[in-house]
Amino acid sequence: MEKIKRNTIGVLILLVGLYLALIGYFCYAVLFYGDRWFSDSYNTRVKMDARQPRIIPGDILDRNGDKLAWTEKKAVKNPETGRNEDYYTRVYYSKASSVAHVVGFHNSEYGRMGVEAFHIYYLMGYNNSxxxxxxxxxxxxxxxxxxxxxxxxxxxxxxxxxxxxxHKKKGSVVLLNPKTGEILAMVSYPTFDPNNIKKFEDDTLVNRATQGLFPPGSIFKLVTAASALDNIGDIRQITFNCPGNILIDGQGVRCYQGKAHGELDIKQALTVSCNTFFARLGVEIGWKKLLNTGKGFGFNDDFLFSDIKVTPSSLPINYRVSEQELAWSAIGQGKVLVTPLHMAMLAASIGNDGIMMEPKLVYKVIGRNGNIQKQLQPDVYKTAMSYENANILKEMMEAVVLEGTGKNARSGKVGIAGKTGTAEKGSSGSDSSNLAWFVGFAPADDPTLAIAVLIEDVGQGHTGGSEAAPLARKAIEKAVELGY
Amino acid sequence: MPDNQYEILALTLRYWFVLLVIYTFVRSFLSTWRRLIGSNSLYSESTGNIPFILVLFAISAMILLSLKDDINLLIMVLGVLISAAFLFQYLFISYFFAGIDKYILLMVDTLCIAGFVMLQRLNPDLSFRQVEWFLMGSIVLLFFTIYTRYFKHWDKLNYLLMAVGCGLLLLTLLVGKEIGGAKNWITIGKYNMQPSEFVKIILVFVLSAELKQKKSRVKRLPVFIFTAIVILMVVLQKDLGAAFLYFCLFVFLYYIATSDLLVTGCAGLLASIGAVASYFLFGHVRVRIAAWRNPWADIENKGYQIAQSLIAIASGGWVGLGLGLGSPQVIPASRTDFIFAAICEEMGILVGIALIGLYMLIMLRGISTALEAHEPGDALLAMGAAVSLAIQSFTIIGGVVKFIPLTGVTMPFVSYGGSSMLVSFGLIGIIQGVAQKNHDIRQREAEQQQINDDSGEDYGED
Incomplete structure (x- = not known):
């Protein structure tokens, strides 16, 4: 009997533990994922009824107060009864295709997308007291x-x-403020007209900036460089002789067009985007430290941002990784995948002294009487690197634009720092289509703008420097002109 | 009543419902806590105003629902009926059995009333039938209380029970009807019943009777075989929830009774192998696992149920959307397996957590009863009933909130369904019977003590 009692108490503790775990998980899931579940486009509770809507959704405006989306009542003749009936529809401004992926749509046939979906909580007034x-x-x-x-x-x-x-090519641009994380522009192309959603071509609806996963190519060298600055004390004194082609673990890693860069240090290597240098460096650092730095920049994180849904970037290296895979990862090839928004955040964090801000998309929420119910509060997302190392990396990125692969981004109006990247899209080398990347920030000494540009399917012979960098320069110049 | 007036009323009253349910939970929790740390014995506990609070809850919720659309007096009458049924059950049973655990009864009734309210909201016909099942369940409760308390030779019926259990499940396999993906229903007249539910009670009795005696492992072979057969048969019926439940029941009771880690470990190993094998063998298991890991990946098919459940829970928020203001009808199986999501949506996550807490407290008190038992057989009976209820509610709530893969079992006392209601009340009856026995034994001892003391004093005076 004594034994029975003792065992009973053991089972009791086990069961109570199970229940507490259930309650704990339940609270955690609701707190962290609840708003994502709520805003899912399969939630029919918050759908706007076309005939007699219980709640009319609010407007969506840009930061200067220009209307992007609103609700209109139209009298439409009902073919069954022959009488005019009021129909409510969401209307988008005339050039809405330029913000289509940000604003999205709210449509009785196609459901919801973008801010219309993710911020339906505010738009439908669920946050009211x-x-x-x-x-x-x-x-x-x-x-x-x-x-x-x-x-x-x-x-x-x-x-x-x-x-x-x-450019007539698929692509994406994200421009944000490194100090506050405010997203000033987020473009995904090809795009669509939310006023007239009839047909889409395959992936038109995908917001490439937040949902598209791409290999980062050479811009990942920024992470490798940051890791080296953190973990290898005398990295800036070390030099390496680039033969243009080296063997790691039996497989060749070669620089762009097989060019031998000769003797260079880390700054020069980043400037000319030397593959062999960073491949070796990655192996030197080791998977554990590289992964740690990557996590510091938000890789493999769920990105539970309050304002925007972002697909997690993956840096799949672990204790089983081979030297060869590690080398490929260190130069942004292999299985590393990122979103353009994340790359803009990465550039922003280097410009912002190593502090990565949470990206923000909602500036204000305004109630019925014009009272402000919610205002943007900048939040620190992660401290990616130390102040000193961020500034060293910043100098290197300036050099990239001044004398390296990013020359096409040099502007007479504002000092831009950045890094180019050209990634092979398929993991197999035979796929001729490349991705052109440019990430950077401006003004270089005290950045107020950070940018990521991605152009897909550039032909052979085109690079991030030739395709993406000029576009980034123009975008930044326009933003500076507008006073950002 | 105009829509907007009803909405205002429902919006305001949701705080009231949360308050009532939380109050019941906190009262029960404090009382259970005091009992566990030993500052309060079962027999000096007072249930205070919980019956009154529950009546208030039932009547106010039903009046609110009766005001939706047109004023419907029938629903108000149903509210009164529910209160009357509950009070009658509670007062009747606690009058005749002074030794039962009144808190368990009240917590069970809280769950039932929450179920009535939600069913009334979802489908008015079901609510009335559920009250009928509640009353029948009370009779079953009474039956099992008396049976466990007074019938001493229940272990003699063991082989008969085993035969009945196997027969019921075999019958289901042969003539069973498939509802909701599992072939575990038998139709008798106009009623559908689920034999796998009844086997639960049989299993509790069979296991307790077999395990209370000290025997060698070889002599326990019949009970091993019986357990294996019933688990296999429910697996064949695709009723994975029941299989998991039977397995837990066996493992826990066996371990408690024998402290035999070898067999327990082997059973665990065997079950793990079985689980992995079933993952590769059966398509429906893979679907369940895939839907659990990421319901959003295939939201239109596999993940639909769980995704809709999570969406409903998130839409409700902490205090709910208000009774009648949500749309829980879009959740699949919202009256049975997913009623927890429907409750969370309209009454709030706080109420949901309180309900989980109530299940935990019922389990705690059930196991306390087992700990106070004087004979191994009684301890095992109470333990089996408590574990069975606890595992079942854990399985379904965990599945609905995506904590564990979903298996289709009902939520005891809340889900609509006759078999579930009767069996759950039967299990409570077992616990109450053991509690009553403990009480009677203790009283006899006290009297004995009294007599001894008295005679001792007499002796001293001489």
């Missing part, structure tokens, strides 16, 4: 949601969208 809800139900003919003011600038969106579409 009990008193406000009761007031609206009691005294208003129709309830009204709140207006959401975004951090994007409509003029910048239109300008950058024009630049990307001129």
């Amino acid at each position: 009990l008193i406000e809800k009761i007031y609206q139900k009691a005294f208003l003919a129709q309830e009204r949601g709140n207006d959401v003011v975004l951090t994007v600038d409509r003029r910048l969106q239109e300008y950058i969208s024009g630049l990307v579409s001129a």
Whole structure:
């Protein structure tokens, strides 16, 4: 009997543990993922009814107060009854295709996307206080949601969208403020017209800036360099003789067009984007430290940002990684995958003395009477690197634009620092299409702008320097002109 | 009543419902805590105003629901009926059995009333039938209380029970009907019933009777075989929830009774192998696992149930959208397996957590009863009933909130369903029977003590 009692108490403790774990998990999941579940486009509770909407969604505005999306009532003849009936639809401004992926759409047929989906909580007025809800139900003919003011600038969106579409290639640009994390422009091309969603071509609806995963190519060398600065004390004194082609673990790693760069240190290696140097460096650092630095920059993190849904970037290296895979990862090839927004954050963190800010998309939420219900609060997301190392890396990135692969980004109006990248899209070498990358920030000494540019499917012979860098320069110059 | 007036009322009253449920939980928790740390014995506990609070909850929720659309007097009457049924059950049983654990009864009734309210909201017909099942369940509760308390030779029926259990499951395999992906229903007249539920009670009795005696492993062979057969049969019926439940019941009871880590470990190993094998053998298991790992990946098919459940829970928020203001009907199986999500949506996550807490407290008190038992057989009976209820509610709630893969079992006392209600009440009846026995034994001892003391004093005076 004594034994039975002792065992019973053991089982009791086990079961209580199970229940506490269940309650704990439940609270954790609701707190951290609840708003994502709520805003899912399969949530039919928050759908706007076309005939007699219970709640009319609020407007979406850009940071200067220009309307991007609003609700309109139209009298449409009902073919069944022959009478005119009021129909409510969401209307988007005339050049909405330039912000289509940011604003998204709210459509009875196609569902919801973008801010229209993710911030439906505000748009439908779910954040209103009990008193406000009761007031609206009691005294208003129709309830009204709140207006959401975004951090994007409509003029910048239109300008950058024009630049990307001129290329006639798939691509994406993200421009943000490194100090606050405000997203000033986020463009994805090909795009669509939210006022007239009829047909899409395969991946038109994908917001490449936040949902598209691409190999980063040479811009990942920034992470490798940051890791080296952190972990190898005398890295700046070490030099390496680049033969243009080296063997690691039996497989060849070669520089662009097989060019031998000769004797160089880390700064020169970054400037000319030397593959062999960084491949060796990656092996030298080791997977553990490289992974740690990568995690510091947000790799492999779930990105549970409050304002925006971002696909996690992956840096899949672990104790089983071979030297060869590690070398490929260190130069941004292999299985490393990133989103353009994350790369803009990475550039921003280097410009912002190593502090990575959480990206923000909502500037303000304005209630029915014009009262501000929510205002942008900059949040630090991660401290990616130390102040000193960030500044060393900053200098290197300036050199890239002044004398290295990023020469095409040099501007007479503002000092730009950056890094180019040309990534092979397929893991197999036979795929001839490349990705052209440019990440950077400006003004170089005290950045207020950070940018990531991605152009897909550039032909052989085209690089990040030739395709993406000029576009980044133009976008930054326009932003400076507008006073950012 | 106009829509906007109803909405205002429901919006305001949701705080009231949260308050009532949380109050019941906190009262029960404090009382259980005091009992566990030993500053309060079962027989000096007072249930205070919990019955009153529950009546208030039932009536106010039903009045609110009756005001939706047109004023419906029938629903108000149902509210009164529920209160009457609950009070009658509670007062009747606690009058005749002074030794039972009143808190367990009240917590069970809280769950039932929450279920009535939600079912009324989802489908008015079901609510009334659920009250009928509640009353029948109370009779079953009474039956098992008396049976466990007074019937001393229940272990003689062991082989008969085993035969009945196997027969029921075999019958299901042969003539069973498939509802919701599992072939575990038998239709008798107009009723559908789930034999795998009844086997739970049989298993509790069979295991307790077999395990209370000290025997060698070889002599326990019949009970091993019986357990294996019932688990195999429910697996064949694709009723994985029941299989998991039977397995836990066996492992826990066996370990408690024998402290035999070897067999327990072997059983665990065997079950792990079985689980892995079933993952590779059965398509429906893979679907469940895939839906659990990422329901959003295939939200239109495999992940639909869980994704809708999570969306509903998140839409409700901490205090809920208000009774009648959400749309829990879009959750699949919202009346049975997913009723927890529906409750979270309209009454709030706080109420949901309180309900999980109530299940935990029922388990705690059930196991305390087992700890106070004087004979191994009684301890095992109470333990089996408590573990069975605890594992079942854990399995379904864990599945609904994506903590563990979903297996289709009902939420005891809350989900709609006759078999589930009767069996759950039966299990509570077992616990109460043991509690009553403990009480009677203790009282007899006290009287004995009294007599001894008295005679001792007499002796001293001489």
